[in-house]
Amino acid sequence: MAERSNQRIAYFNGKYVPEGEVRVPFRDRSFQYGDGCFDMTRTFAGKPFRVKEHIDRFYRSLAYLGIDIGLTPGELTEITHEVVARNQHLLGPNDDWWVGQRVSRGIKSVGEGLDPWEDMGPSIIVDCMPLPFAARAKHYRDGIRVVVPSVRRTPPSSLSPRVKTHNYLNMIMGDLEARERDPEAWAVLLDEHGNLCEGIGSNIFVVKDGRISTPQGRYVLEGISRQTVIELARAEGFEVIERDIDLYDAYTADEVFLTSTSLCLCPVSKVNHATIGDGKVPGPVASRILRAYSAHVGVDIVKQYLDRLQ
Numbered sequence: 062m063a064e065r066s067n068q069r070i071a072y073f074n075g076k077y078v079p080e081g082e083v084r085v086p087f088r089d090r091s092f093q094y095g096d097g098c099f100d101m102t103r104t105f106a107g108k109p110f111r112v113k114e115h116i117d118r119f120y121r122s123l124a125y126l127g128i129d130i131g132l133t134p135g136e137l138t139e140i141t142h143e144v145v146a147r148n149q150h151l152l153g154p155n156d157d158w159w160v161g162q163r164v165s166r167g168i169k170s171v172g173e174g175l176d177p178w179e180d181m182g183p184s185i186i187v188d189c190m191p192l193p194f195a196a197r198a199k200h201y202r203d204g205i206r207v208v209v210p211s212v213r214r215t216p217p218s219s220l221s222p223r224v225k226t227h228n229y230l231n232m233i234m235g236d237l238e239a240r241e242r243d244p245e246a247w248a249v250l251l252d253e254h255g256n257l258c259e260g261i262g263s264n265i266f267v268v269k270d271g272r273i274s275t276p277q278g279r280y281v282l283e284g285i286s287r288q289t290v291i292e293l294a295r296a297e298g299f300e301v302i303e304r305d306i307d308l309y310d311a312y313t314a315d316e317v318f319l320t321s322t323s324l325c326l327c328p329v330s331k332v333n334h335a336t337i338g339d340g341k342v343p344g345p346v347a348s349r350i351l352r353a354y355s356a357h358v359g360v361d362i363v364k365q366y367l368d369r370l371q
């Protein structure tokens with residue numbers, strides 16, 4: 062759908078404009094410092110998923126950063142639906158969107174005597190883009206290989222990982238290292254204490270003897286898909302606990318999987334050198350949750366990916 066990129070409509074500071082007309086000045090604080098935040102939901106069959114949860118998380122990020130965008134959550138929700146509606150005719154069959162809300166604190170004022178904190182007020186963008194089904198389809202067939210890099214996830218005492226800021230450098234450094242070891246691997250960083258934490262866009266779960274564990278919310282971005290999986294797994298009768306998980310837990314797990322808005326749930330086949338379970342994916346627990354997730358959203362999640370395999 063690359064050829065359609067100029068046809069997509071985005072919301073930019075009060076107006077709906079072609080995406081190519083969204084221009085962020087180089088003195089923008091998000092460009093210069095990563096001073097801003099965002100959130101991302103996706104659609105299922107064209108309908109945005111759990112918008113309220115994403116918008117609520119976004120307003121918690123804004124509150125943490127002390128940014129007032131002058132819009133109520135209700136108004137931003139309406140804008141989000143409007144962007145999806147205005148682009149609906151561009152959605153291919155069996156395609157879906159990522160839908161993002163993005164805010165920068167503002168554009169730095171430049172001039173003698175001006176306080177560097179003075180800015181022109183926040184910039185607000187709401188956009189959508191096609192999900193990368195083809196590029197990620199193989200992960201549902203083979204499982205994701207996870208590599209744990211040496212770089213640790215930013216601790217809550219420095220900058221809360223619960224905030225979805227525009228500064229992803231900590232996790233990008235982890236990805237660079239992981240990709241050097243295995244170009245197709247996804248990095249999952251350890252937290253400051255050496256427990257498994259999260260990756261650049263995903264939360265991690267391990268399954269042992271039917272019991273499902275995921276790292277504590279304090280150390281990660283509490284994913285909306287993470288929450289969805291916790292709810293669905295409990296409804297399926299599984300015990301799910303938030304606790305410290307270390308590499309021993311991962312290497313000896315029956316199953317490991319990642320969750321994210323785009324993936325929903327995708328099985329992991331290896332963590333570093335260790336093959337997870339019998340190496341076949343998805344394992345029985347992941348399969349059951351994926352079935353429940355698909356029923357919950359009305360789209361066969363795995364099929365939507367696997368249909369794109371060449």
Ligand code: PMP
Nearest residue numbers: 261262263282284285286321322
């Ligand atoms: N952790 C990080 C750092 C992320 O960027 C994301 C993606 N938003 C996630 C976890 C997964 O969150 P969600 O399920 O809401 O996409």
